[in-house]
Amino acid sequence: MTQAQQVDRKLSPAAGFWLRNREVLKKEFSVIGTRVPRIESKNKVTGEARYAADMKFPGMLYGKILRSPYAHAKIISIDTSKAEKLPGVKAVVTGKDTIGARYGLWRLREETMDEQGLALDKVRYVGDEVAAVAAIDEDTAIEALDLIDVKYDVLPALLTPEDAVKDGAPEIHEGIKNNISVNRRIEVGNVDTAWDKCDFVMSDTFKTQVVQHVPMENLASVSIFDSTGKLTVYTSTQSAYFVQCLLAMALGMKEGDIRIIRTFTGGGFGCKLELMGDAFCSALLSKVTGKPVRIAYTRRETFVNSRQKTSMKMDVKVGVKKDGKIHAVEFSTTLDGGAHHSYNVTTTMITGILGTLPYRIPNYRYNGRHVYTNLPVTGAMRGHGAMQPVFALDHMIDLIAKQIGVDPAAMRIMNATQPGDVKIPNICHVSSCGLQEAIAGSAERMNWREKYGKLPDGHGLGIGSYGFFCGALYNYFNTKRPYAECWVRVNQDGTVHIFTLMAEIGQGCDTVISMIVAEVLGVGLDAVTIKSDDTGIVTGDTGAFSSRTTMMAGNAAKAAAEDARRQLFIAAGAKLGLKVQDAFDIKDGNIFIVRTGESMTIAEAAMAHQNANKGAPVLGRGIFTPSSHLQEGTVVSPTWSFGSQVLEVKVDKETGQVSVLNSATAHDCGIALNPLAVEGQLEGSIHMALGYALTEICKFDDKGYMINANFQDYKILSALDMPPVDSIVIDTDDIHGPFGGKEAGEGLTIPTAPAIANAIYDAVGVSIKSLPITPEKILRALKEKEGK
Amino acid sequence: MRLPKFEYLGPKTVQEACSLLAQHGDKAKVMAGGTDVLNVMKERKIRPEYLIGLRAISDLSYIKADADGIKIGALTTLTDLANSAVVKEKFPCLAEVPMKMATVQIRNMGTIGGNLCNAAPSADTAPILICLGAKAKIAGPKGERVVALEDFFTGPGKTVLGKGELLVEIQVPNQPAKTAGAYLKMSRVSVDLAIVGVGVVVTREGDSCKDIKITLGAVAPTPIRAKKAEAVVKGKKIDDALLEEAGKIASQEAKPIDDVRGSAFYRTEIVKVYTKRAIKQAMEQAK
């Protein structure tokens, strides 16, 4: 946001909506709300940052994984003898060398844990891990893979949910009938009696595709078992904690005997959130060889063997009143989970929650079912559980608006969720919500009123709205530790050290956590150092997912800094002779008595504390467990972000090509703690979500092999394809967030696909109900419409 | 992905390169910029024992104008082709092509010779060069020969180059007055191979098209001329109906397949539209 826009936001009461935010903007902060470039950016742009694949240790071996060529097969035998004899090969391991433990994310529900480090008896997708080799270099390891002789008994491959649920279809996981492993249902109001009270009802089917997260850095790990039997793993991950716990389960070790060090992480978006083959196989190979072992994924492996985004087929029925008020929604979806559960046990539920978040739906029924197929594993990805249902519902709104003659933006404002709404009792309660402001703000910025319906043929405007978690609270993982823990140490020289396990993966949380601590302690960012990469130090944080970083780790950091500040105040009070009626303030590195102005530096106070405490430094501890923070009942997320996006497109009617000409996005992230980061997230989100809407899709052949696992054939957008991006930050000052902040990580990816579909519908009058919206689909639809 | 092991040979002259090629036969592969060949090696689709790098041959990168036209050394990078003043002046439609290809980094490495010898049906430099009547100069153990670029390609990844032969030069002849061209490329995103490429060169006479060549890329095993469409347009006054007709006929001449980038249906449709648009654009340039 430029300076001018910031002023504009404060002064113009856009449609009378900003009023609620006035109070907030009056607050005085010195660090919070300033535009801070990422604190680790210099390490990255100079090349001094070391990523997992850059790690080298004396005697280190290189590992490679042998993967199944079949989508579904029994393993009859594995002969590794030839590979073992190849000079340079130090170890070959198969499922027999594992303890055969099953692990998974839902530790509270053991029956959902369906993964094993290496296949024991069966492979379930093309690429499933069958064996692993450690050798003196990667070439030798690759060569050794060819020498492993695996005999398979090939089973029928189930490549679509339709095939997988058929009676008599083979069970991909034993005992899971029809391959349907999860069913979830949500009921609000009474849908069955609601349809009669609607003036207009529409039903349709929508489909979304499988895509991959495409982090710029591929997955990689270096594992080191030392002679005491303890394990250290350097890895590129969003959650050192999950890797630690899952590795302990998979290897039969104690969590405390495993130390995970997160190296600089080049993006994750959900595909580096679990235990993958790189960490598991390198650890096993290190155990066997006693040497450090590195496994770095290729791009194909990141595409196929980390995670992919869940595709869905969604049947949607929406009933509205004459004026456009939504009265009832019935939403049924089938998730194609691929070969294992990953996060989809959760996805099957949250799809039903996130679909309803933007709008008030008095009568709502959701049915979700998760189906196993013999394809790569799908799971969490940025916009998790929201991009699919919101694409369907938010496009449907426009189809209905057209039918009943209501302006789509007005229809959204009329139905928008508002502060204090109870969306789903005991599951989804809203605290702050700036959605109406966001819809009005983004529409106004794009001159909706002047332009909508009045653009030349082939040009169109489209809008999409969304809401998202700020840290889901399901304790499915049975976390034995607090949701977020942070320590803040103030040193004798006035420097401040932060210890957290929240993962900086490129989203800017090291920066925002440092800003929060600096604000509380009245120091500049240059006084702060953050350590966030080591389970050997602070353990209590589950990592970067579910847009939880600012809410969870931010609150923990704030609490820790406040604890440290309290200790400083006590030490300073003793020195300065504080009176009962006096209050302290802390600013610019100084602690001072508000009434007299008497002061001492933070360094002096830290020293005074140590002198008074047998040398113990000022060490603040902060814990954040959101449930204690909430009204009873709001069990899914402490609060929710909201927002709205408007896009202008041009469609070439002869080729079906879509150009995005302009965009404006209004995001309610509570208070924008670091506006620069919010804008960066927005740009990244549009980039990612336009790919999702227009070009990205994982394609498989009829044997389940992914045919486009490279950047020549799988198309993400480049900078050249980016439209202008304009952002409007809606401040709602949330009561739960640290300094009122909410999330700005995932929510922003949600509105783009429906906004594109809506803009195309406005431009050329065709509705495309399956992603990605390729020129070919548009062209076919146009031809059909014109009866050609 | 890592490269498999190979031995790198760096001949200093064309003759040396040709004899190394002849000597090692199928075990050797030529590398110019390497932007195609190294990728397929990483994927282990080919595993040459020897890679014969052409970079040390100093006199293969040039653009020279003479009385007949211009001569482009095979090792000329795509960037140099785009920036060349004489190409811009004499054949602006050719100078524009590299800017529709790849990325800055790839254009700085990738060569025109590599693009042609790689013989992808989608090679972007081929259609317009074929329309311009370009010729390929080939050097080999038995000396040099020159073939029309139109006859250079024999299939996907296949050319007329025989054992021990190298492409050394592309010759583009001078064009008649009032001649201009256009190359239209359809791709999924900015950095992508062509789903369809349509090159057109026209010679204009008043409002009529005196002469025309149309070459289609990515819709057949090699770049192909759309000769029936050319015949429809040649010698006629250009109007919308004729352009529609030409597009339709060109699309019938295309023999596209479904692949990961696009379907045969879509390719056919785009040939129709882009042929029409390219002729129109070229006619305007030729005024």
Ligand SMILES: Cc1cc2nc3c(=O)[nH]c(=O)nc-3n(C[C@H](O)[C@H](O)[C@H](O)COP(=O)(O)OP(=O)(O)OC[C@H]3O[C@@H](n4cnc5c(N)ncnc54)[C@H](O)[C@@H]3O)c2cc1C
């Ligand atoms: C990211 C990316 C984007 C790309 N985008 C495009 C695009 O938009 N359009 C497009 O057409 N291409 C594209 N390419 C492909 C490639 O960059 C071009 O084809 C380039 O011109 C190849 O030139 P080179 O010098 O790198 O060829 P090399 O890889 O060195 O060689 C290619 C082939 O030609 C042979 N060869 C090279 N020179 C000679 C010679 N003088 N005599 C005989 N044989 C020879 C080699 O043996 C090899 O088989 C792209 C590639 C990448 C990696």
